[in-house]
Amino acid sequence: MYRQLGIDTFIQQQLGNWDMAREHYNDLRQVRQKTFAFSGYTIEAQYNPRRIISSSARVDEKSIRERPCFLCRQNRPAEQLELPFEEDYLILVNPYPVFDKHFTIPSVEHQPQEIRGRFGVMLNLAAYLQDYALIYNGPRCGASAPDHFHFQAVGKKELPLLRDFNAMRNTRPVASTRGIKIFGWNNYLRYPVTFMGAERNELERFFDLLYLVLLREMNTAEEPMMNILTCYTGEDWVVHVFPRKKHRPSQYFESAEKQILLSPASIDMSGILIMPRENDFDNITANDIKDIYNQVVLDCRMVNRMISQLVNQDL
């Protein structure tokens, strides 16, 4: 039913019948935002107290085991509507929004947060939700439910990195292979592997190769730490994969006035730092921002090396 009505109608219908979600979306009007200028681009900070739940989520195994999963149907609020996508996914209005259109897209089944085998679905979702950027946060890279698979979707006009990419600010094409164009980033604080193309199968193949390179470079048997942003232009998919080396920066674990409660995920990687505490928002400096990105992302040199391995198929 909702598919015909369209996604906007789905949101309106949901906000019409769910008081808590409506209240939280109304609260977005009071969100404070400020901008930091860097060389050729900007980073924004958003003070958003509702996000404390996600930013401070305890994601260790014991805490996860002992809490009811908020993405499983039996634990979700009765008012929450579902828009099915393919057989295995549900589009849900996120009751803790960062932007005025914000979805959580869990798998129907309670299965762990793992991107392998699901990247194709991400491409399909991006093509279905063309005004949106699809988001994947790895289990140790900002996902607040590492035990229940989920994507998110937010309006793509909201994300600074996507605007920078469209304007080719601090990025340029560095190679192409099998119909896929690959882009590198310079002086940008975070260094995604960006690739675009129109052939779904080639993109999936490229992603699988990238996954193998990440596994090797990070020397891990678990899922390599990453955030992913994907959107569809009408012709091409554009994918930004952010290799990560750390879940949360040291500032997160400090005490008293040294603490900055910031748990970086895809939206932060895109250039909007979500800050649930006003004091942190008021006091954060450009140097803190640089330091936080430096701690959690893989540096430019390593990412460039991975890109050249991918292009040369030196695997």
Ligand SMILES: [Zn+2]
């Ligand atoms: Zn679950």
